[in-house]
Amino acid sequence: SQTIHQWPATLVQPVGSPLSLECTVEGTSNPNLYWYRQAAGRGLQLLFYSVGIGQISSEVPQNLSASRPQDRQFILSSKKLLLSDSGFYLCAWNEGEEYGYTFGSGTRLTVV
């Protein structure tokens, strides 16, 4: 069966520090991968998605970037965090949008 792993679960980082969140999927090949952010108001915002290795699409211009160095690995990064980057980050995968998403357990990021 397929599983998705996301870490760390919580992170407190100072403003201006770098960020690296990692997500891996097991049990499937060539999944679509996604990074979502959920700010305090509960809404879900799509940040990045990838349909293959090295293919990244950005939905919202911001202080973040994403990379997909391996088929089942998706990384969210920032060179310098801003206070506004605080939030709950969720990785997700699917085999097509019509199937919905399977989400990871999320990373709660607090920038101080």
Next chain:
Amino acid sequence: AQRVTQAQTEISVVEKEDVTLDCVYETRDTTYYLFWYKQPPSGELVFLIRRNSFDEQNEISGRYSWNFQKSTSSFNFTITASQVVDSAVYFCALYAGGYQKVTFGTGTKLQVIP
């Protein structure tokens, strides 16, 4: 363009009451998919159901049931005999194909009071 509206921001019910969460969607596409997700306090979003636009049959899964009505563009979710473990934020979502991505509603926070 596609849109999902969950007009109920927060709902509180007493345990064992039935509760319906509303979801109204907008799309011009004739083929589309609707979803419900549950986000408990732990944060992880859990997939509950997927429905395509050609299947209007209502679905029941234990205490959960879904009423899909194309005539009113609604996909409502009912929890029968609610329990404290049902306390969560529930998201309705829509995917209408092509280059569009899944659109989520803003969520309904359900609190079940013991």
